Amino acid sequence: MTIIRPYGDTTGDGMVQLSFTLPIPHDKRAEGAALQLAGKMGMDPAMLVHAKQMGDGFTFFVVYGKVNHLVDTEKVVVVERDFPLLSAKEVNAVIKRRLRRRLNVVGACIGTDAHTVGIDAILNLKGIAGEKGLEYYRELAVTNMGAQVSVPELVETARAQKADAVLVSQVVTQRDAHLQNTRAMSAAFREALPEGKRPLLIVGGPRFDELMAGELGVDRIFGRGTTPREVASYLVHALTARPTAPPPPLTGTKAAL
Amino acid sequence: MAGKLNLDPTVVAKARRLAERAGGPVVELARSHTTVSVERAVLRLAGVHGADSDGIPWVNRLVDAVRADVGLGHGVSLPVFHAMRTTGVDDITVLAQKAAAGAVRFAVPAKKAEATAARRAAKRATGDGLKVVDRRRAERDRLIKRYGDPQQRPWIYLIVATGDIYEDIPQAQAAARAGADIIAVIRSTGQSLLDYVPEGATREGFAGTYATQENFRLMRAALDVTSKELGRYVRLTNYASGLCMPEMAAMAGMERLDMMLNDSMYGILFRDINPIRTFVDQRFSRQVHARAGIIINTGEDNYLTTADAVEAAHTVTVSQLLNEFFAHEAGLADWQLGLGHAFEINPEVPESFRLELAHALLARELFPDAPLKWMPPTKHMTGDVFRGNLLDGFFNLVGALTGQGILLVGMMTEAVVTPWLSDRDIALQNVRYVLAGAGNLHEDFVPAPGGFIQQRAERVLSEAVDLLDRIADDTLLNAIADGTFGIMKRPADRGKGLDGVAKHEDGYYNPVTEALEA
Numbered sequence: 001m002t003i004i005r006p007y008g009d010t011t012g013d014g015m016v017q018l019s020f021t022l023p024i025p026h027d028k029r030a031e032g033a034a035l036q037l038a039g040k041m042g043m044d045p046a047m048l049v050h051a052k053q054m055g056d057g058f059t060f061f062v063v064y065g066k067v068n069h070l071v072d073t074e075k076v077v078v079v080e081r082d083f084p085l086l087s088a089k090e091v092n093a094v095i096k097r098r099l100r101r102r103l104n105v106v107g108a109c110i111g112t113d114a115h116t117v118g119i120d121a122i123l124n125l126k127g128i129a130g131e132k133g134l135e136y137y138r139e140l141a142v143t144n145m146g147a148q149v150s151v152p153e154l155v156e157t158a159r160a161q162k163a164d165a166v167l168v169s170q171v172v173t174q175r176d177a178h179l180q181n182t183r184a185m186s187a188a189f190r191e192a193l194p195e196g197k198r199p200l201l202i203v204g205g206p207r208f209d210e211l212m213a214g215e216l217g218v219d220r221i222f223g224r225g226t227t228p229r230e231v232a233s234y235l236v237h238a239l240t241a242r243p244t245a246p247p248p249p250l251t252g253t254k255a256a257l
Numbered sequence: 258m259a260g261k262l263n264l265d266p267t268v269v270a271k272a273r274r275l276a277e278r279a280g281g282p283v284v285e286l287a288r289s290h291t292t293v294s295v296e297r298a299v300l301r302l303a304g305v306h307g308a309d310s311d312g313i314p315w316v317n318r319l320v321d322a323v324r325a326d327v328g329l330g331h332g333v334s335l336p337v338f339h340a341m342r343t344t345g346v347d348d349i350t351v352l353a354q355k356a357a358a359g360a361v362r363f364a365v366p367a368k369k370a371e372a373t374a375a376r377r378a379a380k381r382a383t384g385d386g387l388k389v390v391d392r393r394r395a396e397r398d399r400l401i402k403r404y405g406d407p408q409q410r411p412w413i414y415l416i417v418a419t420g421d422i423y424e425d426i427p428q429a430q431a432a433a434r435a436g437a438d439i440i441a442v443i444r445s446t447g448q449s450l451l452d453y454v455p456e457g458a459t460r461e462g463f464a465g466t467y468a469t470q471e472n473f474r475l476m477r478a479a480l481d482v483t484s485k486e487l488g489r490y491v492r493l494t495n496y497a498s499g500l501c502m503p504e505m506a507a508m509a510g511m512e513r514l515d516m517m518l519n520d521s522m523y524g525i526l527f528r529d530i531n532p533i534r535t536f537v538d539q540r541f542s543r544q545v546h547a548r549a550g551i552i553i554n555t556g557e558d559n560y561l562t563t564a565d566a567v568e569a570a571h572t573v574t575v576s577q578l579l580n581e582f583f584a585h586e587a588g589l590a591d592w593q594l595g596l597g598h599a600f601e602i603n604p605e606v607p608e609s610f611r612l613e614l615a616h617a618l619l620a621r622e623l624f625p626d627a628p629l630k631w632m633p634p635t636k637h638m639t640g641d642v643f644r645g646n647l648l649d650g651f652f653n654l655v656g657a658l659t660g661q662g663i664l665l666v667g668m669m670t671e672a673v674v675t676p677w678l679s680d681r682d683i684a685l686q687n688v689r690y691v692l693a694g695a696g697n698l699h700e701d702f703v704p705a706p707g708g709f710i711q712q713r714a715e716r717v718l719s720e721a722v723d724l725l726d727r728i729a730d731d732t733l734l735n736a737i738a739d740g741t742f743g744i745m746k747r748p749a750d751r752g753k754g755l756d757g758v759a760k761h762e763d764g765y766y767n768p769v770t771e772a773l774e775a
Contacts, residue, residue, distance in 0.1 A: 021679045052682075055431045060679040112447030112463050116527065117562060117636075146529045148450045172446050172464050174420070174675075206672070224640070 002074045006067060014066045016043065021060050026053035034061040042067045079210040081230070083237035088137055091232045095139035098240035105134055105235070106158045106199075107167035108145035111181035115171035116147045118204055122167065122228050133228045140232065151181075151188045158199055159192070164239050165200040167231070173207040179216065186217030200238055202231070261703055262622050262714045268722060269623060275725035276578035279733045284586055286533060286734075287540040291765065293452070293757035295541045296320050296333040298503035299769045302386025302511075303334075303379065305350050306470075308456040309357060315350055316504070317453045318357035326363035330762035334379040336363040339371060341378065349382065365764070372764075380768040387548065387772055390510035394550040397490075397513055400481070404490040407438040409692055411631065411656055411664035413685070414494070418443035418675055420462030422472045426479045431678075433483045433491045436685050439516060439663065441494035442476060444468045449499025449528050450753060454508070464675065468495050468505060473512035492516055494554070497542045498524055500534070500754045506542035510549030516595065516663075517546060520556035521583045522576065526742055527559055531752035532734055543587030544773040553589065554663070555580040558599030558632035560742055566601040566636075570616050571720035572742055573598050577620060578725065579733070581627070588773065591626035595663050599632035600652040604644075608709065610651055615713035617659040618704070623718075631656045633667025645669035646687060653691035658699050664688065 008015025018038060024030045031048055038046035043065030050062035086094065095103050107123045109116055121128035123144045125135040135142045143161050145154065158166050168185055170178035182203050189198055204222035213221045220234060297316040308314045323333045337352065340361050346352045355361050366372040407413070415437035417428045422442075429440040445462030448455075458475060459467040466472060473495065480491045492515035497505040502519070509517050521539050524530035546553055557573040557580075564572065577596045584594050598620050602609040620629055633652045638645045649667035656664045666688055670680045704710035728736040740746040 019679070021677065054678060054682045055434065058678055060682060112445070115446075147527070148447055174463050177463060 002072055004071050004073060005069065014068060015064065016067055017062065017064050018043070019060065019062045021054070021058050023058055025057055026051055026059040030059045031061075034059075034063060038063045038065055042069055044068065077211070083234055085230065086233045086236060088132065088229070088232070091137055091229075091236050092139040094236045094240055099139075102139050102141040103165070103235060103239060104141045104143075104161050104163045105165050105167060106143045106145065106154070106161050106163040107134075107169070108149035108154050108157075109147045109169050109171070110149050110151055110154060110185055111170070111172075111177060112148060113170055113172045113177070113181070116169070118169035118171055118206070119144065119146075119167065122169070122204065122226070122231055128227060131227045131229050134232055136228075137232055140235075151185050154185065155188050155192045158189070163199040165202060165235050168201070168203045170203060170205040170208070173205075178203075178205055178207060179212075182216045182218060190217065200235070202234075204231075260622070262618055262711050263706065264619075264622055264714065264718060268718060272574075272578055272623075272718065272722050272725060273582070275722065275729050276575075276582045278729040279725055279736075280579055280582040280586070283536050283733050284540065284583070287537045289761050290533060290537045291329060291332060291759055291761060291767065292503070292534055292537050292754070293317075293320050293324070293329065294501050294538050295503045295767070296323075296329065297501075298507040298541065298545070299332070299334060299383060299767060300337070300349070300353075301504055301507045302390075302769055303337075303349055303382035304386065305353050307350060309354075312456060314453050314456060315353035315357070319353035322353075322356035322359075322361065323363045327365050328762070329759035330765060331365045332761075332765050332767045334383075334768055335365055335372060335375045335764075335766050338378040338382070339364065339366040339375040342371075342374060376766060376768070379766070380772070383768045384772065386507070386511065387769070390507075390545070390549050393510065393513040394548075397515065397550060400484065401490045404484045404488055407489060409696065411661045412438040412492070412628075413688060414439040414441060414630075414663050414665045415681065415685075416441045416443050416665070416676070418465045420445065420464070420466055421460040422458050422466055422475055423460060425466050426476060429476060430479060430483045432681060433480065433487060435682065436689065437491070437666075438489070439492040439494055440476070440480060441516075441518075441665075442466050442468070442472070444496050449496070449524065450530075452500045452754065452757065454501050454504050468508075470508045470512060473508055473514055477513055494518065497546070497553075498556075499528060500524075500530060500538075500757070502535075502538040503541045503545070506545040506549075506551075509551060510545050514551060516552040516554055517542075518556065519543065519546065519553040520559075520576075520597070521580050522737065522742060523556040523559060525737055525747045525752065527556075529747065529752050531755035531758065532737055532747055532749045534752070534754040534758050537758065539583065540587050541770065543584055543589055544770065546593065547588035547590070548773055550593075552593045552595050552628060553584065554595040554630045555597045557597040558601065558630075559597075561599050561601035562636045566599070566603070567606060567612060570612075570717045571724055573616070574619065574623070574717055574721035575724050575728070576742060577624065578721070581624065591624070592628065594624065594627040595630040596620065596624055596627050597630045597632060600634050600648075600655060600667075601632075601636050603637055604634075604648060610655075611709055612713060613651075613655050614658065614704075615710040616717060617655050617661065618710065619714040619717055621659045621661070622714075628662025630663040630665065631661035632665050633671070635671050638667075638669075638671035638673075640673050642669040642673065645671060646683065649684065650687050650691060653688050654695060654698075657691055657696050658702050660699055 005014045006016050046065035107119045124133045201218040202220045206224040208221045210221045300316045305316045323336045415432045417425045443465035445465045445467045455467045458471045484491045494516040497517040497519040524535045525532045557576045634648050646669040666684045668676045668680050734749045738748040
């Protein structure tokens with residue numbers, strides 16, 4: 001099946017739910033306005049199932065309704081994982097065999113972002129979702145610089161640690177801070193180090209579009225729900241498969257997961 | 258509500274004794290060091306205000322100038338007030354401006370008479386600042402008497418964080434009208450690592466609003482209006498944390514903030530601030546909070562966002578006991594201790610709710626007179642807002658069942674967006690439902706003797722005692738260096754802000770500490 005539509009309780013019924021707030025007090029007209037919005041969004045018919053005024057001038061609505069849009073799953077562009085998922089043991093074995101030394105990873109939250117929860121989930125021994133973080137991998141030497149690291153500090157540490165890979169986490173997205181910081185970071189690495197000497201640049205965060213790697217000048221973007229094991233597997237795949245050559249040309253759809 | 262867990266009082270007493278033994282050396286460290294931020298706080302209380310054209314506060318310029326001439330080890334009070342006498346400048350901010358321009362040379366007064374005169378002048382100037390703090394405290398007492406406290410416990414704590422103080426104000430007022438008893442203005446990401454306090458009303462922040470004295474003043478004034486309108490005193494919270502912890506405390510005291518986030522180890526563990534800097538700053542800030550009648554909120558909830566909430570439950574207890582020790586030592590009373598803990602157990606863990614209940618009740622019974630701060634789930638909020646709302650409901654239920662003092666309202670959109678107006682409304686509806694439907698359930702709720710909850714609480718307490726025992730033997734600084742809390746390794750000779758720490762020289766003088774310890 002390649003053509004689908006939303007499913008409420010019957011195949012093909014196209015039912016969706018939606019909630020939103022309008023900046024007006026609750027009355028008949030407000031309900032009409034909510035239905036008009038739902039209609040313009042393609043819900044036809046739309047059912048207003050809940051309306052509640054909040055404070056003086058706002059009303060919250062829940063709308064259920066049918067949409068007529070069709071989705072062609074064949075035409076969906078996503079980033080598929082293009083590397084094998086390895087266990088910690090396998091990761092260590094591959095590094096030992098191919099690199100014959102420990103693989104150096106430097107991680108940080110850059111810019112003003114103080115949310116270390118992402119980088120810690122990937123790097124800290126504790127890990128996340130029952131998976132140990134990269135510190136657990138014997139053949140990975142991890143430097144976690146923590147939060148609010150400046151880009152020059154990061155570049156310097158990456159150089160000093162002879163980093164094979166740099167992991168940057170960005171949680172705060174207000175005013176596109178995550179995109180600006182990532183661009184500044186990749187530009188700084190390009191400026192500081194010649195191609196081939198440049199570590200693998202990886203960013204992660206819940207609001208990144210994984211297709212933007214090329215545009216942001218990084219090798220890979222990891223989105224929400226990424227686990228340490230996936231990152232470790234990618235590191236091994238990307239670094240042991242390119243002994244001396246510069247990183248493969250960056251294309252948007254290369255990035256994974 | 259004490260006594261539901263049947264805790265062994267000798268174990269509890271032992272835990273406190275160990276916390277004292279572990280914390281003692283740190284207090285000694287704090288008593289024998291000063292920091293740039295402690296000295297800047299002193300100058301703020303002495304009346305230095307404003308900033309240069311680059312936005313660098315005059316307190317920073319003045320401390321830097323003194324430091325360049327005579328170092329920090331004597332404190333800035335003697336050199337500054339000595340310079341005021343020798344230069345004949347009688348406005349301390351003007352002196353700071355002159356000093357920044359290189360027009361003043363600082364010296365530690367050599368003659369006894371000069372030192373006595375400088376000391377007397379410093380005492381008078383900072384005394385004026387402390388008088389402001391005292392007046393603000395009396396004003397709070399008066400307003401609470403006039404408008405009243407919230408009718409229910411826990412008090413409902415809501416966050417605003419737009420980045421723009423003029424957007425925050427109507428949002429905070431709307432939140433108060435919708436039921437919030439406490440408004441917390443989250444700071445801009447990154448402020449904790451600024452080694453100065455920005456000036457003036459600010460409209461630009463990332464994921465929060467800069468804490469400035471003017472922003473404090475604006476928000477407090479707005480909430481006073483709302484308190485009057487609602488007939489209920491609405492409290493205001495900000496952060497005494499990061500590199501400017503002492504200055505934040507001083508500003509909060511002068512602008513009648515009511516609560517401040519102020520943890521003994523948070524900056525070390527989560528912001529990589531140097532441990533010694535943190536402990537020195539923390540002691541001073543707590544002394545100011547004690548004087549100002551401010552309730553502190555500690556940050557134990559954060560440990561559970563990095564460590565596992567079941568395995569690391571005892572580290573929360575240990576930190577609470579340490580926070581209590583440091584707070585008492587600094588002069589804070591039990592009613593000022595909003596010790597933190599959180600509902601962060603993975604909901605997939607069997608019996609997760611019973612475990613949460615056991616942990617929350619343990620905190621309640623260990624600290625019966627402290628207004629515990631109960632923090633909502635964040636780590637296991639996945640973006641599934643429907644499940645998130647359910648989790649928040651159970652979180653609220655634990656809060657009601659265990660008599661928590663301050664309930665930070667959980668948002669179903671945690672980890673998705675900064676809360677929308679509707680998210681807040683739904684969250685408050687959730688709280689109201691639970692408190693109205695089950696707010697007095699604690700009267701009927703008694704865990705079975707020897708049952709799961711009692712056993713779990715007993716086990717967490719005994720693990721806490723074991724850990725405190727190890728910390729007391731190994732020293733707290735080493736324990737922090739080894740990653741005991743939140744799995745973060747923070748050695749005492751590393752971290753941000755270390756260069757702003759100085760050991761007291763003979764004759765170190767700080768008129769504010771002197772007054773606060775009197």
